[in-house]
Amino acid sequence: MRLSTYFMPTLKETPAEAQIVSHRLMLRAGMIRQSSAGIYSWLPLGLKVLKNIEQVVREEQNAINCHEVLMPTIQSADLWRQSGRYDDYGPEMLRVSDRHGRDMLYGPTNEEQITEIFANSIRSYRDVPQLLYHIQWKFRDEVRPRFGIMRGREFLMKDAYSFDLDKEGAQNSYNKMFVSYLKTYERLGLKAIPMAADTGPIGGDMSHEFLILAETGESEIACHNECLNNNWLKDVDADSNLGKIVHTFTEKYAATDEMRDEKTERALGSNLITARGIEVGHIFYFGTKYSSKLGAVVTGPNGEEITVEMGSYGIGVSRLVGAIIEACHDDRGIIWPETVTPYKVGLINLRHDDDNCTNACDNMYSLLKDAGIEALYDDRDKKAGVKFADMDLIGLPWQIIIGPKSVKDGIVEFKNRKTGELVELSAAAALNLLKG
RNA sequence: CGGGGCGUAGCGCAGUCUGGUAGCGCAUUCGGUUUGGGACCGAAAGGUCGGAGGUUCGAAUCCUCUCGCCCCGACCA
Structure with a gap:
């Protein structure tokens, strides 16, 4: 995304x-x-x-x-009268009536x-x-x-x-x-x-x-x-x-x-x-x-x-x-556990206006996509600090950070959100870690 | 439901005591300079001050009523 x-x-x-x-x-x-x-x-x-x-x-x-x-969410009051809970449940139950005046309720259970x-x-x-x-x-x-x-x-x-x-x-x-x-x-x-x-x-x-x-x-x-x-x-x-x-x-x-x-x-x-x-x-x-x-x-x-x-x-x-x-x-x-995280990895483009940088990111994004790994790609025209802060805030377990420096060295930075540990890897190596 | 607190711009707040035509920071839009941890300069836009009634020449500010939200307690996935 x-x-x-x-x-x-x-x-x-x-x-x-x-x-x-x-x-x-x-x-x-x-x-x-x-x-x-x-x-x-x-x-x-x-x-x-x-x-x-x-x-x-x-x-x-x-x-x-x-x-x-x-x-359904909406239930008939009659059923609850049979169990005796229509009266027992008290004001915690949201009671409504339909156009015919029949008693209904929004189910609490x-x-x-x-x-x-x-x-x-x-x-x-x-x-x-x-x-x-x-x-x-x-x-x-x-x-x-x-x-x-x-x-x-x-x-x-x-x-x-x-x-x-x-x-x-x-x-x-x-x-x-x-x-x-x-x-x-x-x-x-x-x-x-x-x-x-x-x-x-x-x-x-x-x-x-x-x-x-x-x-x-x-x-x-x-x-x-x-x-x-x-x-x-x-x-x-x-x-x-x-x-x-x-x-x-x-x-x-x-x-x-x-x-x-x-x-x-x-x-x-x-x-x-x-x-x-x-x-x-x-x-x-x-x-x-x-x-x-x-x-x-x-x-x-x-x-x-x-x-x-x-x-x-x-x-x-x-x-x-x-x-x-x-x-x-x-x-x-x-810091999301991997099983529930909305996206497995966040991809940060530190320099939206640098073509080399953006190309490297687009490329990484394609690799992730092809590998079936759900990534959230921060391709916004924003300052690096804003992107770091947002990415940490939303808590995806992994971050791949690409800036001019990493492009020059042909690497990406791979960060563990939980430990903060940051390693420099090739794009392929980062991909493998995420696959594993 | 008892006790307490708060409603002012999208968000965070000041102004309320002591009435005099609504302000700050961030965000937004435009222009420029910037660019590896929430940049800077300039300009702009944005508000029935929660709502209703009242007092007053004049109400965000005082009075009455009302709605909403939050916190503490008693109850619950």
Whole structure:
């Protein structure tokens, strides 16, 4: 992409309303613009990152045979009356009515909808278990939206739902999703720590929140220091012993504010770590809460009726954009993990008006393009300093810098955004590094 | 929803206390000089001072109401 024709309105100064670093950087990098409190528009650069994260999440869901669907944002109030949540949900639910005066709502979550779909479609125990998910915009009318995209009212969420015949089956679905989440965060370059979460009236230990540590996190968390050293998973296949993996990740104490236990913490002594964290995922098992009310019942092997056991599993996709920035930045700007970066490499032409320089850049750009490497080419008529600052701000992991000096020496400068390390290479060598 | 703060040019701000025809920096446009970490000189353009009502000869400034945004807390992906 040539920056001269792109839409990337960067800001030199931080807008007054932005307080936390991810919000500031997203505004400054031209990723988002605020529409109203807790509601944002996504500009090209931000949208690209959002889509990349969404894709990683999608691939990991698909990998565990969880099937993607897409449910609407607008739902009928009747469905929610059946589950009893129309009244329970309170003012956080945005209620609207259509031209006929029918009560509708902008979905804050989709348990009712998915349960209805399941109930209308699946009759036999043979078709269970089932895992379904979708990635859709949600609206929750938060009392206090804040922190930019991190606690918006409108947000993009991946929510998955499991349907099983019994509690053991539900436990297995839960474990699958648990491990899948570990892999997802690993791929996104995050260390997300699973923590025991409040299970509400269902009880048991089948609810976990996944948190990444960040000073700006909203939850006050505490955990055993070894939780930070767990090996985040790369290669887990379907045959792995999921229960065992879940066990290793949950055996040590780790709890968010409402679940903290003073006694346990005192016993941990110097092994205890307290910190702040950002919740990037939440999974829980809730039994037959919705299936019983919405009639999600299948016929069992002996002709008996079985009300399915359900769980739901959420990842805040749009929140992850902010969370990743909170975890990956320095005083110059963002530092994207390779898996979500909007472009793999930034190409800087230091002297737009120098033909040799521009030719060398155009050439490099073609090489990158031919190699299938997505590059953002700063071919603007701007000062070198402006280009350096913008490139550091938007945080592409690699930079290729070409100026009169490098042209004379027949090299390019290859910079690692994270370490700042700068090496001089031939164009071909730089290309190879990026391919590798 | 309780407490606090802020709305003045695209962005960052001053001016408000003490009323007198709206200003600075950056960005933008044009001309020139520059050119490896947010250049310099000159010129230009850009504002119903969030909105409504009121007080006054006169309101960004005082009064009343209202809308919006941000922060702290209680709740949540």
